[in-house]
């Protein structure tokens with residue numbers, strides 16, 4: 001089985017602050033995007049044959065030059081992203097080769113430190129026949145649904161809740177159908193598959209695959225990297 005990896009990295013990352021788009025913020029001297037690419041490449045069982053990276057429009061040329069050395073022997077396509085995450089993924093999907101690809105991974109650049117085992121678990125589940133696969137971790141907070149007025153509506157049973165990470169893995173044809181149906185309001189790709197009635201399978205994720213979102217996450221990322229480099 002051969003895998004194509006899509007990395008949406010076109011968001012501005014406003015919650016993180018600073019001038020640089022989030023995916024290009026550095027941890028340990030390298031961008032989150034480079035760490036994310038390295039993490040996917042390290043999952044050798046995935047048999048990665050293509051990277052498609054969506055970057056802020058206008059930065060494609062610059063980013064292609066910067067990222068090429070990190071793609072190894074894997075062909076790298078750098079494309080302009082869209083207004084929403086789903087637009088960036090849909091644009092990337094359009095350039096993923098149709099022939100010879102049995103699994104498409106969609107991985108947020110912001111989840112730069114996903115362990116190899118998680119990537120390989122996702123790919124293995126797609127290989128086993130799942131059309132859509134997400135890595136998950138238990139939620140530790142009690143989650144409440146609230147109204148627009150900020151009043152609590154109800155409290156879902158925590159034992160039935162999980163937090164969803166990336167990479168998410170898909171049968172390419174299913175992912176194409178899911179995106180063709182429209183991505184409005186979608187915060188991940190599995191959600192689009194759910195809308196089609198496709199069963200989404202879960203595999204064990206990892207705390208290390210946290211999404212760098214707020215300034216404090218950069219400190220956590222630095223600490224995690226320092227620990228890995230020991």
Ligand code: C5P
Pocket residue numbers: 007008009010011012013022023054081082083084085086088089108109110211213
């Ligand atoms: O904003 P959020 O953290 O959910 O973004 C998740 C990922 O989607 C990030 O890697 C971000 O760069 C990417 N993204 C994108 N195009 C957008 C918005 C977000 O590629 N228009």
